[in-house]
Amino acid sequence: MATCTIPIPITEAVLTAASVAEPSPGEQVWNSLTGYATGEKVILGAPTTTVTISNGAPAVVTWTANGLPNGTPVILSTAGALPTGLTAGRIYYVVNRSADAFQLAEVVGGAPIATSSAGSGAHTAKASIHRTYQSVKLTTNTGNPPAIDDGTNWYDVGPTNLWSMIDLYRPSVTWGVSPMTFQLTPGQRIRSIFLGEMDAETARVVVKVGGVTVYDVTSQLWTRKTFTPTDFCFKPWTRRKDAQRIDLPLYSNPVIEVTLTKSTGQVGIGEVVIGNPEYMGKTQYGAKRPFKNFTKFDRRTDGTPNAPKRQRNVPTASMSIMFDKENTPNLLDLADRSNGLICVWSGIDDDAHSYFPAALILGLATTFEPDLSQPDHGLLTLVAEEY
Incomplete structure (x- = not known):
């Protein structure tokens, strides 16, 4: 399946x-008042503060010196009632940020949300960053928010452990x-x-x-x-x-x-x-698992090779999946919903099967092509590439 x-x-x-604690050994939580030397590592986890939210089109969230880049996920909570148009516990994304304020959208880069009431009570915003940064400033690095830095003061190491x-x-x-x-x-x-x-x-x-x-x-x-x-x-x-x-x-x-x-x-x-797994159909014989090898090497003028610069293999999975014609609308809907998303594409439902690792990709579908040439069953050509 x-x-x-x-x-x-x-x-x-x-x-x-x-059970994994943060920050990891050798790291510390970034503080705007602390001076960091070259090479020191800090983390930004889930900054949280009390904010004000305007009633307007669009609504503006005021968070002084927020340091949040556009696209940052934010969850709101409140001691009273949020302005109409916003829901507590839902994930929103920062758009149109400035030093002390930003707007919220339902998707990354989406249209800012408008509110139609002022709400009541104290509101809290929690951002989700969870990145590790290393100081690259030659002098003391103080008061420079890492998440919006252009590389002058901080190097983005990657996600926290x-x-x-x-x-x-x-x-x-x-x-x-x-x-x-x-x-x-x-x-x-x-x-x-x-x-x-x-x-x-x-x-x-x-x-x-x-x-x-x-x-x-x-x-x-x-x-x-x-x-x-x-x-x-x-x-x-x-x-x-x-x-x-x-x-x-x-x-x-x-x-x-x-x-x-x-x-x-x-x-x-x-x-x-x-x-929740979406059933696509039955994988047919003939599935393939090619790799893109990004390791590079060249040769000297006499033809002898230089040492290869080893890089990762990026696998793809190519398979044909037979589906009942009644499942066609679901597959077309799945093609739209999964577009541009990193998904788990699995050609076998038994993870102990010897073919399971070869028929599994965590990545993006690059080909999703239903063939409707038969009266009762279709054949889906699926190619997915690892992220």
Whole structure:
């Protein structure tokens, strides 16, 4: 069974607990009053403050010296009532920022939201940045907000350690001691969780509702395929990196607890995706898994090679998926909803199957082409490339 899972955003309201502490050793939380020397690292997590919100078209959020770039996710809460047009707990995005104010949009770069009442009570805004920055200023670096810096004072190292597993970029990994645990409270029904780029021996997923365990499955990540007596005696064990569960019980208020273990060394995980898998059809024989190799090397004038500059392989998955004609409207809708989004494209629903890693891509669909030449069944050509 082939599925596509469009990720549900994981914010501070969803990632409610974790054993990975921030800031990591050698980092500190950025403070506008602190002077930082060259090479020192700081993090920006979830800046939070009391704000005022105007009643207007568009509404203006006043946050003095906010330091938030356009596109930053923001969640609002209130002790009273938000201005009409805004909803507490919903994710909005900063647009038209200035030093002390900004507007909000429902999508990145979208139209600013208008309000039609003044609201009441004190309002709070929480931004979601979760980036690590390294000071590059040769003199003391004071009062320069890292998130809006042009590279003069700060270098953007990447996501913070805990949030590396949330950004969906395969090479970025969250590291911690075993057992590594984290808790997700999505606030809605979900049926799927994908755990990718793991460096662990076991991955346990527990779902609780009202404190009662309703689902508990542990994936053993050790794997060993032997084909000869020599392999059986001497071939080392390896570990698979990815696991996907698409059978979570559909409760409206689940709490999902994930535990990763490893007997020695640190545990790592690169991606966490939750959502609801969309059934596409049945993957047919003939699927392919080509790689784009970005390693480069050249040769000297006598033809001898210089040492290669090793870079990552970027895989793609190419597969044909047979679908019932009645599913055609759903596939067309999926093509629109997944456009430009990083999704989990899985050609096999059994993560223990030997073909599962080759038929899985966390990335973008570059080809989504239904063939309707048969009367009762169509054939979807899907090509997806890793992010």
